[in-house]
Amino acid sequence: MFLARSLFKMSGHNPLLRLEQRAAEADQLIEYLKQQVLLLKEKATVQASVREEKKLMVENAKLKNDIEELKKQLLEKEKRRGVLEVAMPSSGASVECVSKPTAPKPSGPSAAASPAAAVQSPPPKDDNKKKKPEKKGGEKAEKKQAAPSQDEAKVDVSRLDMRVGRIITAEKHPDADSLYVEQVDVGEAAPRTVVSGLVKHIPLDQMQNRMAVLMCNLKPAKMRGVVSQAMVMCASSPDKVEILDPPSGSVPGDRVSFQGFPGEPDKELNPKKKVWEQVQPDLRTDDQCIATYKGSAFEVAGKGVCKAQTMSNSGIK
Numbered sequence: 001m002f003l004a005r006s007l008f009k010m011s012g013h014n015p016l017l018r019l020e021q022r023a024a025e026a027d028q029l030i031e032y033l034k035q036q037v038l039l040l041k042e043k044a045t046v047q048a049s050v051r052e053e054k055k056l057m058v059e060n061a062k063l064k065n066d067i068e069e070l071k072k073q074l075l076e077k078e079k080r081r082g083v084l085e086v087a088m089p090s091s092g093a094s095v096e097c098v099s100k101p102t103a104p105k106p107s108g109p110s111a112a113a114s115p116a117a118a119v120q121s122p123p124p125k126d127d128n129k130k131k132k133p134e135k136k137g138g139e140k141a142e143k144k145q146a147a148p149s150q151d152e153a154k155v156d157v158s159r160l161d162m163r164v165g166r167i168i169t170a171e172k173h174p175d176a177d178s179l180y181v182e183q184v185d186v187g188e189a190a191p192r193t194v195v196s197g198l199v200k201h202i203p204l205d206q207m208q209n210r211m212a213v214l215m216c217n218l219k220p221a222k223m224r225g226v227v228s229q230a231m232v233m234c235a236s237s238p239d240k241v242e243i244l245d246p247p248s249g250s251v252p253g254d255r256v257s258f259q260g261f262p263g264e265p266d267k268e269l270n271p272k273k274k275v276w277e278q279v280q281p282d283l284r285t286d287d288q289c290i291a292t293y294k295g296s297a298f299e300v301a302g303k304g305v306c307k308a309q310t311m312s313n314s315g316i317k
Helices: 002-102 113-120 125-136 138-146 275-282
Strands: 162-172 180-185 192-196 210-215 221-223 226-228 234-236 241-243 283-285 291-293
Touching (some): 210 241
Antiparallel strands (some): 283 291
16 A cells, blocks of 8 residues: 555656756756857857958958059159159250350369359350240240240231120110110120110110120120120210111121231230230221221121211221
8 A cells, every 4th residue: 555655656746857857958948049049149240240341451452552543643743743844944954054164264172163153153145035934934935935825916906806796775874874784695695794885975775676896805894883795896086976887687696807807816805915905096987987997897798898877087996
């Protein structure tokens, strides 16, 4: 009887022990898995940081290469600029070194002192002429020697950009009683604003929608706060002014030319060169009221000449 009871107790305790053992094993397994997860996370973080480091290293290498290329380009440009700047003075110096050892005074304590004496001695007139372009810079001297600029070209009426234009509208200047402000079509995409001192000579209604001759390459100038971009050409005397009329059939943008004076006009007249001031005294109407320059008529090719209405033998400005 006692043996049966003990067997029964043993048989009853075994499942509990097994459950406890399994629970303990499960706890251990869970802890192990947790440790593995942590290790995997750390490993992933390390791998990610390694990838970022590799990317950064590659980018740094690229940046270094770019910097080296830029340095090379900068050095090449500096060398080129240095050669251009030094070219003229070095050639001048070489000419002086060749010419000055022929001086009759060889005296001097050392070889180093002789060039100093040559530099201190007053140069002849020819050397002064050679040194003038050096003061202005090698590049400027080369450009001037290569070809004469338009500013240095012959001064005549061909330098003026004379065109046919149509005064679309005109109104009195808001701040000047003697000035008109006009919108003028000269054959461009947009009309130009022109300020003219014609209030005392031409009624406002005669300024509307009329053809005229304009000089279009004066430097724009502000007149009482309004920028004027061209000049209406007029026969003028102290008592009277008349706008020059282009020939019938002319259209805005037609070029006004002068026989015997070929050439293209300046893009914009340089006020310092006084081209307009030199040409203007020779602009006059003849005895038939035809506008001329030194006897050559203001002409629109294939259409005729420009004239004043009644003013003969008068200046034009």
